[in-house]
Amino acid sequence: MQWSRSKYEKTVAFTTQFVCTQLQLVIAEMHETEISETCKQIHALMLTNNVDMNLWQLSSKLIGTYACCGDLISSKLLFQETPNPNVFAFNWMILTLTFSGFHEEAIGYFSLFQESRNSNSYPNKYTFSVVLKGCVGLLDVDLGKQVHGMIYKVGFEKDVSVCNGLIDMYGKCRRICDARGVFDRMAERDVASWTTMICRYADVGRIEESVFSVRKNEVGREGLFPDLVIWNAMISGFVQSQRVVEALELFRDMLISRIKPNEVTVTGLLPVCGMVGSVGRGREIHGLIYRMGLDINVFVASALIDMYSKCGSVEEAQNVFNSIPNKNAASWNAMIGCYGKHGMVDCAIKFFDRMQDEDIQPNEVTLTAILCACSHGGLVEKGLEIFRSMDSYGVKPxxxxxxxxxxxxxxxxxxxxxxxxxxxxxxxxxxxxxxxxxxxxxxxxxxxxxxxxxxxxxxxxxxxxxxxxxxxxxxxxxxxxxxxxxxxxxxxxxxxxxxxxxxx
Structure with missing residues (x-):
């Protein structure tokens, strides 16, 4: 039996919609390039078969699929060719640009979204949650306030996730009173609400208020309990404020509360040992990592290297470095910095060269570390040579x-x-x-x-x-x-x- 043209187009369109949805679901399991190439093949199939791109908003689906695999060029081109992109397409463009660091461009798409105002493209709560992250990226609290006004106008001020985004935005823009105002007006809060508020208190150094909220168990009154993120935030806040005793006491309270630490906890706590030069305390935390079966990933390993370096134990820092199975730039940076701090400039230079031999691209931190090492070791000409060659590493001074x-x-x-x-x-x-x-x-x-x-x-x-x-x-x-x-x-x-x- 021969199919009619319209039935064939609908079948291709339905298949395309299904495949695009599945591609977005497996993005974590496949390489982004593979996803993008598959998406382009589907796109080509639709074009060669003259499939109506407006059917079931297929163009918006493709925009989202291109965006979620990081192919911004294709997603932008398709977006420009789409007459009436829906909220799904706008959200994906704003989201991808924001998380790729193109905050101003993301806000530009949001402005375009506001101007279009057709039946398919009206902002929803996900739009506002992502736009608020763009405001954070720009640290533009005035823009954040404008978005807050829109949220109030369209009636999303009662949505928990949107309010959490507002708390985060105001807090990261150092407007903690505004953040607290949003928090206090919330009719319903979840663990994320408390976590965000406590984290932002910690960021601005108002640690007592965050700790007090947990210890008098305000959180528990709402049927919620401090989670690992809250404990990590408070410990990190004490460490950043160089309040060593309180950080260690809080870590002890966390263990007593039977909250198992994770890699973030120990990465945040290890700098305490470097601050007081207590290699013994650092070894205890190192041992705890093994006993609890925590993964010594590159971030934990880098924190251990930095801790041993600040405590004067270069050999132990080297042992940690050697134990890392898959070293990244952060691992090499930590070790180069360690050698530089201890005047072992030749070792720092050798590591800098080895890093490149193993196809690890030096970054801004690497070059800062090696320049500091040259300064401490008196290698003026070598330092000048490295500084002048920064462009070859793709790094702007x-x-x-x-x-x-x-x-x-x-x-x-x-x-x-x-x-x-x-x-x-x-x-x-x-x-x-x-x-x-x-x-x-x-x-x-x-x-x-x-x-x-x-x-x-x-x-x-x-x-x-x-x-x-x-x-x-x-x-x-x-x-x-x-x-x-x-x-x-x-x-x-x-x-x-x-x-x-x-x-x-």
Whole structure:
């Protein structure tokens, strides 16, 4: 029996819809390139058979499939050719662009979404959840507030997932009071609500409020209990605030509560041992990792290497590195940094070369680590060679790289070269960079360069360190008028130097 044309098209269309759905389900099990190629084959089949792309919104399905496998070029081209993309297509474009780091472009698609306003493309709760992540990526709280207004206008302010997104956005934009306001107005909360609120408190250093919420068991009153994410967030918050005792106490409370730690827990806790130089405590956590059967992945291994490095045990750091079956850039970076900190510059250089021999591409962190190693070891020419070759690694020099280079040159008296680089950076220079340069001027008695750079930058310093160093340069030469001028500038800019103190 011969099929009619319309029946054939519908059959192809139905098959396409089914296959696209299945491709999105197996994306984690197949390589993204394989998914993209399969999608292109289906797309070609539809075009050669003149299948109506609007049937069952097939074009939107294809857009979503291209997007979810990371083929942004194909998804954008198809999106442009689609007359009335539906909410599914818009959501996928916004989601993929956001998670790929193209936040402004993602917001652009959201604006287009708002302008289209046809029956097929009205934002839903998933749209707003993703757009809020774009606001976080841009750290644009004003844009976030506009999105909040839209959410209120369309009636999604009662949706738990959308409110969780608002809490996250306000918290990460450092507007913790606004985040708490959304949290308090929620008629219903889930574990994610509490987790997000507590994490954001931890981010801004208001650890007591997050811990208090758990310990007086406010969470339990709503039939919920602190999960592993909450414990990890609070431990991480204490560590970031350098509150070692509280971090360790909280970890103990977590174990007493029979919450099993995971790789995130130990990765967050290990820096505590480095802060206090307690290699014994670090070994205990290392042993706990084995006893609990936790996976020593590249992140845990890198944290262990960093901990042993800060505690002065290079050999144990090397042993951890050697035990990693599949090393990535983070593993190599940690070991290069370890050798650099301990003055083992030759080992750091060898590891840098070995890393490339094993086809691991150096990244920004790698180059910062190797430049610091060259600085500590006095390898000026090698450091300059590496800095000049950064383009070959596909890395654009950032502020940290320039700081390392300035430090390298200043340590060994090459002040004119350092001066030229600081001028090249201009007003984008960081306080740490200018501080390193002025300190070099002081050591090598180059008041002329210190004055020149201060005038060149019009004293665009925000922290007191640079001002104090410049003041000390004048004082060491008895130039009291210069000291007075610097103090007047500090006063005008309301820059204050906190008095030093001793913990002894």
């Amino acid at each position: 950032n502020k940290e790289h320039y700081s390392c280079l300035i430090d390298l040159l200043c340590r060994y008296g090459r002040m004119e070269e350092a001066y030229d680089i600081v001028k090249q950076i201009g007003v984008e220079v960081t306080d740490s960079t200018i501080g390193a340069f002025l300190n070099g001027c002081k050591i090598h008695e180059r008041r002329d360069l210190a004055e020149n750079i201060s005038e060149h930058l019009r004293m665009e310093l925000k922290k007191p360190g640079g001002f104090v160093t410049l003041s000390n340069i004048y004082a060491s030469e008895g130039k009291w008028r210069g000291v007075q001028d610097v103090r007047e500038v500090m006063k005008d800019k309301r820059v204050h130097k906190k008095p030093g103190f001793s913990s002894v």
